[in-house]
Amino acid sequence: MxxxxxxxxxxxxxxxxxxxxxxxxxxxxxxxxxxxxxxxxxxxxxxxxxxxxxxxxxxxxxxxxxxxxxxxxxxxxxxxxxxxxxxxxxxxxxxxxxxxxxxxxxxxxxxxxxxxxxxxxxxxxxxxDYFHGADGLHVQVSAWRRVEDNAIPARAKIVGAYANTALAKTDAVAAGFDECIVLSENGHVSEGSAMNVFMVKRGKLITTPTTENILEGITRNTIIEMAASEWGLKTECRPIDRSELYIADELFFCGTGAQIAPIVSVDRRPVGNGKVGPISDKIRSLYVSMCRGDVPKYSKWLTPVFKPDGDPMGQAAGKTAGCC
Ligand SMILES: Cc1ncc(COP(=O)(O)O)c(C=O)c1O
CATH class of the missing domain: 3.30.470.10 (Aminotransferase class 4, branched-chain amino acid transferase, N-terminal domain)
Known part of the structure; x- marks a missing residue:
């Protein structure tokens, strides 16, 4: 029942x-x-x-x-x-x-x-899972533009703004893609339909700045902190051009729903060698184990529901140190 x-x-x-x-x-x-x-x-x-x-x-x-x-x-x-x-x-x-x-x-x-x-x-x-399969996503750069901060601020999760998300995501799926990347009016990369984007280029982790009409993702901040602490990988937060997507070594989405979702092609161009890249893969593996409570170092980010451990609201976590 x-x-x-x-x-x-x-x-x-x-x-x-x-x-x-x-x-x-x-x-x-x-x-x-x-x-x-x-x-x-x-x-x-x-x-x-x-x-x-x-x-x-x-x-x-x-x-x-x-x-x-x-x-x-x-x-x-x-x-x-x-x-x-x-x-x-x-x-x-x-x-x-x-x-x-x-x-x-x-x-x-x-x-x-x-x-x-x-x-x-x-x-x-x-x-x-929001995305199924481990082989990576085929994405399209959307013809829709991201809502601008002076129209509907993307840093607030405003219900009405998700009409923008729905248009971009639906057109990508209708065109045979798994997901989309949306640009700001200035042509810079903003984010996915409900997820942030990271790029790897020559061993460097790069993500879009908070001023690019993104939701300042909690998963994004988590990755910035985790990558620095685990592998000494500092994240550069800077504008990303559309054409950089075509020459990236790796790309991945991140978000509460998407979790860590590697991208293997953009506009039918392969990302790197067209397979899930090593950095995306190791971030994905650690992220999932961490969320499930299997990595004690990150238990500060988890709130157990049934057996509170003395830090019921995850207060020990505080603000993310490594965000940009
Ligand atoms: C528009 C948008 N961008 C990014 C994200 C990722 O944010 P978070 O990692 O906090 O889930 C979301 C998640 O819901 C979203 O709706």
Missing amino acids: EKKQFAYFEGKFVPLEEANINIMTSGFLYGTAIFEGLRAYWNERKEEIYIFRLREHYERLQDSMKIMRMDVKYSLDELCNLTIELARRNNPRGDTYIRPTVYKAAKQIGPSLLNNPSELCIFTVAFG
């Missing part, structure tokens, strides 16, 4: 099927909602599930709220605790995705952010 699933909705835990918003809700009518996407990794041997970088996701949620003039009713600790409590109630036995959303809740016509209270909802859902 299916387990009963709960959501956090309008201030309480309710059965998931009762967590419904009215069709006149502002956030639904105008896309004036912000969200986060977190993963929790099941470790069968330990019978435990670990939420990855819980606190950092809620720090970013609060930043998105600030940009969208949303009032903060919950502290960071409260947001983390609510999420742990919800995960416990839903009692997952496999990898899980956690989706908190804060939405403008007035039932009114007109997209104003003022005099428009916000509400929080959170649900969890079983979630495996």
Whole structure:
């Protein structure tokens, strides 16, 4: 029998099927909602599930709220605790995705952010790999441009901005590609549809700067820190031209959903020798073991749901040291 699933909705835990918003809700009518996407990794041997970088996701949620003039009713600790409590109630036995959303809740016509209270909802859902297969992705440089900071700031996870993502991703898939890389209006590489991009060139790790209309990815920051600490690989954050994609030795995407996803061709041109590159491969292997709780050095980034270890909100992790 299916387990009963709960959501956090309008201030309480309710059965998931009762967590419904009215069709006149502002956030639904105008896309004036912000969200986060977190993963929790099941470790069968330990019978435990670990939420990855819980606190950092809620720090970013609060930043998105600030940009969208949303009032903060919950502290960071409260947001983390609510999420742990919800995960416990839903009692997952496999990898899980956690989706908190804060939405403008007035039932009114007109997209104003003022005099428009916000509400929080959170649900969890079983979630495996976003990309299937280990052979790498074939991607297209999208004809769509990334939303600019002065249009809809990409550093906030604003629901309405994901129409841009949907157009770019859908056209890439419709054209027979796995994914796309989107450029900013200035022609520089921005990011994938819902993931950041890294390039390897002559042994150097390079990623796009935060000013290139990207979401400042938590996975991106994780890789920057991990690569420096594990292999002494410093990441250069600088604008990347489209043509650099064609001559890169390696390329990979990273994100909560995508995890680490190597790219083997761009616009039908092979990346490097057209196979998953060695640096992408070792980052991918370590990342997955780390998320599953098998690398003690990185347990600071994991929040166990069932057996708290004295650092329930991953507070020891703090802000990422190595980000740029
Ligand atoms: C537009 C966009 N860029 C990048 C990312 C990667 O961010 P993170 O690593 O924090 O998941 C996401 C993830 O959801 C995204 O939606």
